[in-house]
Amino acid sequence: MKSKRIMALALAGILAVTMLGGCGGGDSANGNSDKGSSEGKKLTIVMSQRDEWLSTLDAAAKAAASEMGYSLNSLDSQSDANKQIQFVETARNNGEKAIIVNLVDPNTAKDIVEAAGDMKVVFVNRPPADTSILNENVVYVGSDEMTSGKFQGEWLAEHFKAQGKTEIKYILLNGILGQVSTTNRTKSVLQALKDNGITAVEASAPLACDYDRAKAMNQIGPLLSTGTKFDCIIANNDAMALGAIEALEQQNIDPSTIPIVGIDATADACAAIQSGKLAMSVFQDPKGQGTGAILAAINLIEGKPINEGIDYQLDTANPNIEWVPFEPVTADNVADYLNR
Template sequence: MTSWKKAVLACAVVGLTCSAAQAKTIRIGAAVYGLKGEFMQMWTNALKAHPAVKDGTVQITVFDGNYDALTQGNQFDTMITQKYDAIIFVPIDKAAGAAAVAKAAAANIPVIGSNTRVSGDKLTSYVGSDDVVAGRMEAEAIVKAIGGKGNVVIIEGPIGQSAQIDRSKGIQEALSKTPDVKVLEHKTANWSRAESLGLVENWLTGHPGQINAIIAENDDMALGAIQALKSKGIDPKKVPVAGIDGIVDGISAVKRGEMTTFFQDSQAQAQGAMDVALRAVLGASYKPRSDIWAAYGEKMPWGDGTAKSYTVPWTQVVPANAEEILKRIPKSH
């Protein structure tokens, strides 16, 4: 281990701030698919709130991929050229992101995946939630809400992103067991509330009175669907809507009885990835500094910080736990 790594580790282990005189700052890049949606804003806020970032041990640079795989590839090239110590990666495209990860691995830069997955086996580790489970859970909630019979529409995430692929798989698994539920339409709205609003308005016009429920693969799109229902004079409480993420507006809609959602813990994903990245950079003596590991305990054990995958559990948002979950949402710093 190099001398500067030992110095940083000594500070990190005892929770002290490392000054420039004590050690070289660790540079970590976070390549995220895009920052327009609320969930990735929450994720970024959580990353910046990690103790190692707040005390200056880590200098974090967030790269906005603008929902484009080529942009993310170019950002990886920049981080490799500038010799970043580690990269945290939230890819827009499961397949396209693999080449970027392979380049970084060849340059001996650890890459920790978070939130969305990438193909191949070059990631150092992955910290995220099981999106197949999420898709299954929201579809089951909708099936239950309509009594196992009726017509649904499905609003998908960006085609080719792992969350879209896996949530769609989970949704189809659940719906395949309910032959009396028919899918009238399915199309992407790219995680966008505005795109979802227009899409669902068109579906409501094309299938007047026939849509009994709406399955959206994230909260922003679910909220767009609720807006579309209201714009057509339809009470959202009469057309069940499900989303995923547990963003602030989504939780507020749950409290109003307008939708169902499942909380995706952005803090656990982002800060968990940061701890795993620091373990990869600093070695076996590094102890995780985020409190998320203690919060989840045996549901997501740290071990020695070198597991290939860490699965963050889902929590269904209901009126009874809504306020408690709101307190867990990272604020901007």
């Protein structure tokens, strides 16, 4: 697969630089760096929270930093935007040259940049609400959310047209309202259905489930109890899709009879695709984003293009954005993603 080739190239590049530089590694979930790290080669990543997907991104960032001879201090904002800004200020006061931020709130990006002062800033996975703040010192590494929902919509359109249907009713499970990822995943899946000849109408008002499995299960359960008619369930991520599966099973409804689509291709989601309970997902590469963010930070420090050393493309309209591609995952190719 393309992403495997990308990751192989990235890791090979990291290893080559490490061997040439002769630097020791560094890894710190609590701010403790390895003794082998070069003096001053310190980075901080400030996570919005911890979940399966973000934890994988964080681990990949640690591995990449260590290979490049940097210590990485990983901090958890616990969904507190003010705490995240304080962490950034602390890194600046400690004299660090760059910081990686997984935003709690996309509307606080400008505050993050101000708190960073002279530090280089790499936003990862969650883009600023206003991308005009990006420049040669402030960049974004992530995946284009307008393609994630597009893959969902294209799969659903093909599925229903094969059944002779051009009109469907859907239940939508939204992520965190106001986030760019939630907005664009929703917008792109509905646009893809329309572009592919499917008239899609709401079976109910969208359910805001905050990307949370338990919330999705609890919110969709009452709809099932009232006998709401629907043709498919569209979830902004896999956790909510899996929550929907649990809700269906609690109502003795076979989830394999209703197309449910998610995003992320987590391990649990891939297993659900294999079992037929989840129709499809869209792989969002946490290792690619974590590695890409570290390389972007180091490249900024060294005055290089942010994607130097890794085979990811810059946005055609904004060279301060680096895209890690999404990939559709179905029963036909899920085996390729089980250990990603």
